[in-house]
Amino acid sequence: MGLSTEDHLQDDVHFDDDEGLPQNIPSYPLSDIHSLDSQNSSILTQHHPSLSDFSSSRAPYNAKYPPQLQRRLPRAFPLATVLNHPGSTHEIMGQHDDNLHSPLTHEQPHPNHDLSTVGQDYPPQQVPLHGLSMPGLLSKPALIPHIQAPLQYQFAGQMPQPSMQSQPQLINIPHMPQQYPQMPQYTQHLAQLLPPQPSHQHSQILSSSMPITSQLPQMSAQHHQHYLPPLQGMHEPPYLNSSYATQKRHSEDDISDGTKQRVAPRRADLFRVGPPFSEAVEHRPIFRGDTHERLTPHIEARIDRGFELAGSGNWIGYKRNYFTMVVAFDLGIDFSTFTNTTFYTSRNLAVGTEDVPINYFALNIEAKCSDSEAQVSLVQHTPKRDKGPQNAPPIFPAVPGRLPDHETVKESCNKRNDTKLELMNKIFNFDRDDFYSHQRHNQNTNNSVLGTYPQNKIARVARFERIQFTKSIRTKVTTMQHKYFTLHAELVGVLGSGSKEQHVVLASANTPGLLVRGRSPSKYHTEKTSGYRGPSDSENYSM
């Protein structure tokens, strides 16, 4: 990515009208969570504008995505089990049967469903969770050798020298002797040609464990200002005479600082660790069904491809390019405990509270815009890209797991070898049948949440590959407002079952602000002021 000819996201972000995507619908409803739980609520998530009224012409249920991009589970949900719980899901759900639909139960996208927004009852104030240690999961039965060390924001080795900040990360291949007899059109990172540089540290950042409470890009910058990520094309424009290079040179915020070169599409170093995610923010409580202990969710998430840190401190991605994101969660209990109990959440009623069983957990990603008036959605391509279908990113039913390291995610990409695929499956997926057989687990037991998971593949780690910001984003240059995106990793609780299945966001973690560059080179200069710059004007930033 990095080196595209793409411009940036403009000052204003809209959906194209001709795609039927309504504007001015807040992507983050800020209604208080308690008000959401009032008796008048049709269901847990009903206050979301896209959920509250399926038939509303103003805010259709699937407002956020066009029909072809409706959210869906990777697999069907065949079970219709309803947990036996004092909270009585039956009663709760029974109040609003007609409104209870779950696109997640459909294998195919459903034009009237948008799970992506179900239960996004984000509280007005995000309260960081504490005590995010997760001792138990280290002892879970599955052997996952790729697990990274948890919870520390790690910087490998020594910090790079300040001078590195101004040193080129890329060189033009023609400058390399003998290697390329013909004038190449692509560049190669210095890191590939020279001994390890400080930029290497970047890939070792455990982004998911970096507590960041602000979404502002500058917040991330402060954690990275001491080293230089592997940015692209720092100097030496390959096409000095081309309009392409000329255009690129106008950007001060540009990672390559005017040295735009094409990036080889399969270059290994397209995989880079992106911005760190915040700690999990709790949206709804999670209780154990057996002890009624309130649990502290922890979300691990990392972007492994598609974003890089510019000198200005902004994380930059490109609308036309893929990004990859992985998400895992745990509840602060060991895996065997997880598999031997049930869970429930609660909602507030006008009088008292009501417990609602969680049939299973799921992991989801969302994109949001700093401008709550603007909506942003994501699409996922198949390897066939244009020749294949395009859907919204799936929502993964998931059990607690640990995030594989960056290299593992990178290695998991585009493997076709059966042996390798199987290996990756063991890392990213949870085989419940295998677990039952090895644990002699009583799968008929009524007190295990595992029994109410979908029958098909369950994730340990949700891996979202080939994700792009929707093409529906378009820009407008009439405002001076700074706009940026954030990516959110969400732990979803699936309530009810069958046609009554509901999804509520239990917790989420988010990136700092991201700049996503569009495809119009003519907007390149404007980009310098379109992105959030933080308290100090990064226009003055010099690499």
Next chain:
DNA sequence: TTCGACACATAGCA
């Protein structure tokens, strides 16, 4: 001006 569609190019994979 923007974007879908197509095209080109190149590194990874088997």
Next chain:
DNA sequence: ATGCTATGTGTCGA
């Protein structure tokens, strides 16, 4: 080494 694949991105034209 060879051929296929995946994907960054250049380009055309509606």
